[in-house]
């Protein structure tokens with residue numbers, strides 16, 4: 001019996017979320033009194049995984065797996081679970097991994113819980129806490145099957161250093177036929193995605209128009225943050241849909257969420273609630289967002305934001 | 318083309334979330350229910366296929382009788398037939414198995430579900446159905462076109478998008494982008510009248526099993542008061558973020 005952690009990579013490097021997945025999985029393995037096996041696909045630079053407890057690494061290298069394909073990837077994870085004798089599989093909450101998780105759960109006949117935020121509170125029945133009602137509530141949920149898949153919510157567990165010696169083993173899974181063709185992939189280059197960001201700078205209708213986003217982008221750039229927006233802003237086409245966060249948009253679970261000119265409607269808050277620290281900049285002291293924030297500045301965005309950016313530049317320098 | 322749209326019946330986005338029976342069940346008292354927003358984008362895209370490509374649309378829900386007004390709304394928007402599998406769902410797998418059983422005995426070219434429901438947020442029903450039936454599956458779909466039995470799809474990926482194509486039958490997890498917010502339809506009187514005449518078939522469950530259970534719910538801890546910082550003293554904000562919150 002072991003715990004299998006599936007590690008995502010991009011361009012030969014492990015993705016940032018890998019360290020949290022390994023940290024969680026390593027603690028889970030300790031709880032279960034078993035070992036951790038980390039599975040990596042097409043990734044050369046794996047040295048950092050040992051910092052967080054990946055004592056055994058299964059390494060798959062195949063040019064045919066260059067592009068993400070949910071079905072093939074799920075199939076490989078299932079094979080890895082079987083050869084490593086893993087009953088518990090830990091996955092991230094990235095879009096790709098959430099895509100493959102249900103396929104994997106059918107392959108392994110496993111129970112799958114997404115949006116898990118803690119280590120199990122009980123092993124029998126296997127019980128974990130997860131978010132539900134789009135962050136308006138939590139539930140304790142059980143998995144009753146022999147194979148268990150745990151989808152960990154981003155930034156819910158954090159990093160835990162645990163230096164180990166890693167042994168690396170090559171793994172050559174059999175490959176299945178792919179039926180879905182990728183015609184093109186477009187990544188917005190030079191920009192941090194909301195999923196990868198530690199800090200998100202988000203703005204709403206208070207910005208008055210798309211031409212004013214330069215102050216938002218400059219603040220984001222200064223902080224190394226991703227940019228996001230409220231729903232009406234993307235509905236009006238001021239910003240791309242991919243920036244829409246909230247209950248019907250993207251969830252945001254970052255360390256710092258800065259909301260500028262956003263009123264704080266319940267649907268917006270639902271999506272961003274699991275961010276750790278929230279800062280609100282709004283000229284209306286009655287804006288509901290202040291009730292959900294840690295820090296607030298009552299003021300005009302066009303005055304406050306450029307000054308904040310200048311001060312942050314000085315602070316960072 | 319025959320399309321099945323999976324409809325999740327969920328609390329309206331403004332709902333206050335409460336629980337009863339010692340926090341084991343969602344308290345539906347005073348809660349307005351709606352078509353899950355991600356499913357509504359899919360249903361609206363299905364209407365485009367109906368109007369432009371003569372598709373037939375069926376909608377399906379796994380749930381008790383209380384979900385029927387939501388199915389009627391889908392009929393009023395324009396679906397041709399509704400199916401309710403008469404059972405209280407236990408988990409996503411249970412729902413997926415019930416719907417998969419129905420699909421096996423009815424040939425659909427395209428199955429549209431939402432990328433996730435806004436109540437339990439499992440984000441797994443379409444993928445589980447795809448796994449059970451071994452059909453093509455693409456989620457986070459923001460565009461969908463079908464020509465000559467081939468689907469072309471835009472999928473949101475972290476930090477970008479991807480264009481994919483595959484043959485039917487296909488199941489998708491849809492979201493905003495499939496249609497725009499402004500394309501969503503509010504049923505008119507005629508639609509509502511017609512919906513009353515349309516078939517709403519209630520079928521017994523095939524008694525699927527489940528593998529997970531929500532045993533207890535709770536609400537987040539109340540927040541502490543916000544710390545207000547004067548706009549003349551932004552240095553203090555930076556200091557608090559750095560030294561107190563430790564996020565800078």
Ligand SMILES: Cc1cc2nc3c(=O)[nH]c(=O)nc-3n(C[C@H](O)[C@H](O)[C@H](O)COP(=O)(O)OP(=O)(O)OC[C@H]3O[C@@H](n4cnc5c(N)ncnc54)[C@H](O)[C@@H]3O)c2cc1C
Pocket residue numbers: 203204205206207229230231232233244245246247248249260261262263264265266267268271281282283284287299300301302330354
């Ligand atoms: C089914 C449904 C789903 C929804 N899902 C989402 C969702 O996922 N995400 C989402 O965001 N919304 C969602 N909404 C919309 C939500 O209800 C709100 O309408 C929306 O969040 C408001 O956006 P906003 O805060 O940008 O705009 P507004 O509510 O117009 O707020 C603008 C704010 O800017 C402030 N402001 C104005 N000028 C300035 C200035 N110069 N400086 C500083 N502040 C200023 C104002 O005081 C105000 O608080 C949903 C709604 C529905 C019905």
